[in-house]
Structures are given as C-alpha cells and as structure tokens.
Amino acid sequence: MLRFIFWRLLQAIPVIFVVITATFFLVRSAPGGPFDSEKAVLPEVKRALEAQYKLDLPLHEQYIAYLGDLSNGDLGPSFKYPGRSVNEILGSGLPVTAELGLYALSFALLIGVLAGVFAALRPNTRQDYIPMGMAMIGICMPSFLLGPLLVLIFGIYLDWLPIAGWGDLPGDKILPSITLGSAYAAYIARLSRAGMLEILSQDYIRTARAKGLPEWRVVIQHALRGGLIPVIAFLGPAFAGLLAGSFVVETIFQIPGLGRFYVQAAFNRDYTMILGTTVFLSTLIVFFNLISDVIAAWLNPRLRAQFKGGA
C-alpha cells in the first residue's frame, strides 16, 4: 500500500511541473499586461512597476526566479493587490472555500446517497423514476440559475434566510452550500443507484435475504459498503472540483473564497495569482485523487488483496 502511495506521489511531480511551466508561459503570452488600465500609464511609472515585479528581466530569468521562489513555498506578490502576497490571499480564501465545499459535499452525500439507495431498492418503478428524474434535473440545472432561484424563494419571498454573505448573519451558509452541492447530489444519486443495483443482485445479498434478515439490515450492513464504492471514488475529484469550481456560487452569494480570486486573476492578468492558484489547485486535485483511490482500495476487498500481494 505504501509503495502504491509513493509511486503515485512520484508520478504527480512531473504533472505539476508541466502545469507550472505551461501556465507560466501561457499567461505571459496573453495579450495585455497586469498594468494596462483604461487611463494611460506613464512610461516611467510603468518601468518602475515592472522593475518592482521583476518583469523587466528576460522571460527565462523570470521563470527561473519563479521556480526558485516556489521551491521555498513563496508564490510571490499579487499584482492586483499590492501589499498582499499570493500565499496570504490563498490562505484567507482556502478555509472559506473548503468549508463551503465540505458543507456542499455533506449535503450532496446525504441527499444523493438516500435518493440513490431508495431508487435502487425498487428499480424501474415510480420510486426509482422520481428521484432519478430529479437527479437529472439537478445535474442539468446550472448553479447560476439554482442560486438566484433559492435566494428568491427562501431569501426574499419567505424571508427565512440571508441572501448573501458568509458568517455575517446566522444561516447565511445554508443557501450557498445547497446551491453548490445540488449538482453533486444529483450525480452521487446516480452513482449510488448504479452501485447499489449491482451489489443487490449479488449472491451474498441473496444469501442474506434467504437467511431472513430484515431488508434494512441487508441494505445497511451488507450492500451499502460495496454499493458506495463508486461514490467514494468520486469524492476525491468531487471535492477538488468543489474547491476549484465554486466561483459562480461565491459570486452570487458574495463569499470571500478562492474561486473569485481565481477567475478575477485571469481577467486582471495577475500573473503570480494565476500561477499560484493553478499550482495550488492542481496539487489539490492530484492529492484528492490519490486519497480517493486509497480509500476505494481499502473498501474493496478484492483490490486490497491485490495490494497485499503486491507489497
């Protein structure tokens, strides 16, 4: 098992290196620079700014300097927010985005697994069609539609919940979490239905039922563990996706997370910020993929045996 983890980590290094290099040169080749603004910038001011950010060096020297800083964990100063480092901005946005992602994922798991399992228990009946139909709608409904819709209903007409903010007013974390989690809930519902259907037709389930176990024990004790493997495998990439893809929800609900910085950095040509967020998120994605592979292997006895044999 350890060897498996070690190998996967080793493979991640070239991947991340390619991401850094490609991003570094791509952002610099985009038209327009970080200091272009609607009002003309005096040439001497521009020169001073470029010198402060080392943009006056040849490109390869900038690249080497960046890699040097990066190896010390320094992502550099932000272009858009003078006086703030990219590390600091990521540090302030990550806990918020992670919290939002965690709530969204919990919501998605709760709703998704329940719906999927219930659907799988009576396939091709109304009990299956209704939750799966809703799941299809959930997958198709973009968050920029669902978010405002929830705000309109629960924030404005019913006046039950705050419509924006994060930790400012009681309950302001609920709507964004549901908005972000819905599409994932829908996807998890479909995954767990498929997983459960496969497991429920296995011989050991039939044996369990034949022994006279009540249905809930069959489902919870025997079927769930195997049936949810596809869901577990999906969780890692899903969480990474939630961290990287929360931009829309963060904008609708004015949430001070990473997503807003990530997207704005590209518009602002904030080179260090684009690189910092990209490197950071790609590392996260690699890491979460690894974790979900490990958990999936641990849950699946057949895979586990394989590792034992191999290691």
Added chain:
Amino acid sequence: MRLFQSIIPASVLMALLTACGGGESNVESGNRDGFLHYGNGAEPQGLDPHVVTGVPENHIIRALFEGLAVKNPITLEPEPGVAERWDISDDGTVYTFYINPEAKWSNGEPMTASDYVWSWNRALHPDTGSLYAYMLYPIVNSEAYSKREITDFKQVGVKALDDLTLQVTLNAPTPYFLQLMDHYSSFAVHPETLLKHGKMTDRFTPWTRVGNIVSNGAFTLDEWSLNRRIIIKKSEHYWDRDNVALNGVYFYPTENVVSEERMFRAEQLHYTQVVPLDKIPEYRKRGNTSYVQAAYLGTYYYLVNTDRPPVDNVLVRRALSYALDRDTLTRTVLQETAIPAYSITPPDTLGYNPPKLFDYDPAKARELLAEAGYPNGEGWPGLEIIYNTQEAHRKIAVAVQQMWKKELNIDVTISNQEWKVYLNSVSQRDFQVARRGWIGDYVDANNFLDLFITDGGNNNTGYASDEFDDIILNLAPKAKSRDERYGLFYKAETMMMNEMPIIPIYTYTSKHLVHPSVEGIYPNLMDSLNLKYVKLHPGRSLYGEAN
C-alpha cells in the same frame, strides 16, 4: 420505507431552516448602533493612497484619510479639511495652507506641514510608481522629478514654512488645484508608520493593515477581511469628531450587481454602488423611491481611429455621428439613465458648457456619406466596432449598428474583446471604432480636453492639432479670468469636435439605492460621498414606516 423516504430530506431541510430563524437585518442593527452597511462594488486593491487607483478604494480611503481641503458634499466647492484656511497669491501660483492645529493622526500625533512634503515626495517619486502622480504636476518641477529629470526634491515647489504652514508653488494658476487636494493621491501618509514597515517608495509593505495603519480622517480601520468586508470606526482623534454622526461603516465587495440589489431589498445593505438596469423601471414605478440618479462627470463615446479607412475621412466620421439618434438610445436601451452627449466635456462642468455642433439629422448624414463617396452606402468597405465584453456595451453597439444600417445603409460588425485584450487593442490603435468612457478626476473641462493633445497617452485617435495643443497646454493655463479660460476651452473643443475624432454618445449618471433611514448622502456630479456627513434614522423601513 416510503414514509421514511420523504420524511428525511424534508426534516433535514426544516432543521436547517429553523436553526437560523429570521433574525435582525443589517439595516435594523446598523440603525440601532450607528453603523452604515455600504455596498462598495469590489474588493479594494489596497488602501495605500499613493499606490491604488479606483473607485472602491476611493470610498474607503476618503473615509480613513482627509485632504488639505475637502469638497462640500452639495456644491463641491472646497472647504477646510486638514488646512483650516489657505491664501492664494494674486497671480494664482502660490498657495499657502495653514494646517489646523487640531488636525491629528489617528495615533494622536499632530499633523505637520513636513508630513505633506514627505508624502508628496513619495507620491511623485518615480520608484513609487504612483499611477496618479500626474495629479500633482501643476506643482513646479514635480513632473521633472517624477520623470527622473531632476533628483533633488528640494527643487519641487513644496515647502514647510513651519510646522503648520505649507507653501506650494505652481507652474501656472490652476483653478482646480484645491479640488486636487481632495483626491487621495495628494493625501498625507504618516512617515514613521511607513518607514517602520519598509522604504519610502515600497509598494508592498503591510503598513495599511489593521493594527499598523495610522490615518488622519474621520474614521479608522477596524477590520479588513479579504473579499468579505472592511469595517471602519469613528476616530477619537479626528479634529471634527463632534460632527461625525456614524459610529462606523461596513464596506462589502458587492461585485455582483444583481446580488447587491437583492441584498438591498432584504435590508442587508443601506446603500448600493449601482442598480441593475432592468430593475430601475420597477423602482421608479413605486414612487417615493429609494432609487437615486444624478448626472455624473463622465462621457461614454466611441473612439475613432482617424488613420484607418473609411473613418480616416472626416465626412464619414461626421455622417456616422449625425446618424445616431442619441435621444432614442438613451430612452430605450439605457432606460433614461443617461443624457445624450454631443461633445466630450459633460454639460455644466463647473459652469462650462461644451459646444453642440450637430444634432440627429439623418438627411444630412446621408448627404455627408454621399459626399465622402458612399452614396446610399454603395461601395462601403465595412467597419468594425470593438468593445470590452459586457452586456451593456453590447446592447449599445447593437443599437448603433442598427441605426447606421437604417439611416445610412451601411454594414457594421461589432466584436467584443476581453478587457485586457481590448485595452491592448486601443493602446496599440488596432481598431477602427472602439467604445470608450472617461470619468473626470476633478471638475474641470481641462480634464476632458487634455485627453486629445497630440500623442497624449489617452488620445488613441490620431487626432493632432498644434493650435489645439497650444490652447490647452499654454494659453488656457495662463488665462486671467474664468470667462477667458472657458472661452479658450470652447474654441478648442469646437475645433476638435469639427474633426470628430470621437463620436460622443452619452453623459453618465450615477445610480444608487439608498435606504430611507439614511440621511446626508447628496447626489452630485462627482458622485462624491463624504461619510462624515451621513446620519442614520432608526425606525424607517424600506417597506413603509416603522414596524
């Protein structure tokens, strides 16, 4: 099982909802405690007055700092700020500011004239890279200093005569100079605080953070949560603290204008930075409305590249301008939130009114186009309008495209470009017609006309006229009276608009939603809000009088 199936999700949702309850809105708690909840449009880049540029920054910096003179919130005329009074020499070139002995930094230290000398050295120093350094260029030798042509700041016309007297010598009488004293680029910063965190010219030090920053305005910085909110509180050391009604202000980075409007409706905000265009008719319909609109010192126009055919021909440029029905455009597409413009300077810029050389006249437009060699659009080589990607710009471009097609029978393509790509196209002059907006930094026609001096950084049209340059750069600054100066501006502007290097479209308006409990926010041409004058009246609700 089925019962179970429907009960669980429903009960989870109910539990979540009841856990929060209705609660008190920001406006209610704010009115009770004297805190204004202010939609600020975006997260500020920073709070260093000599580093940042931008409107959201301006709102916060002007609450934390104060200039030598401030604008009256209603008339915009200069009033005492840090300086309790000032003298202007007879020839208008020497300003002597007498600093209020009560003016203090937020750490209780008195403000001195040498703080200004130090701060202006920083603002003008080429290493600081202040984008607004040019605001101080009316001062003798300041331009040479910021361009590194001289290196001794003593040669710049700023002198501390004693602790409380600051003397400033200008190149020429500059009628708008006092206005510049209320622009954040001319604000003083606390030298010891900056030096504690780095060099004078450093842009990256944390001196503006909570706990570090020392400022001199009506408020002090209390909390700065990135992209979430900024809280300022009333200063104990501000000289005019007895006249400050608010206990503090919450600034929210409300980038999403639709969310901002919803936050206002749910009483999470007292004040919004903008109002979504499609919501405006609804607010107007309600009457006794919280919607506040005022003329704004800015012009929306199309830049024309006068070196690219077919718009290199002045007849074509005029034809295009005559064929635009600005009244219809502002009434329909812009929902009466804009004023038709026929020149670059907005009307009534401190008493100056620009020439109106043309009007909507489709017959004349067709005539001009025929004269240019394209009768009824025949032989028209095509034309492209570029704009930065934004729905509002697209709508206007589409309307313009249709008007030109209808009146002149010519085909025009419109293309959107991502913001920085668009800026690049404009500065490289890689366009035929480009959308543009200019917002004045101070209320004076000079701020609009000097855009078009030959090879000026913001000209971008190729317009070049020695006579125009001479008026703007030499004659107008030396004018003896306001009338003479405005006469010269009028002449220059007439000259330029005859050549039509730009197609003016409309004058901006500022648009805000203001909660009925807020008093002391006066609409004005600069959209300038001095939070010092704002008062809150508890008990007034958005939906009728108090509950």
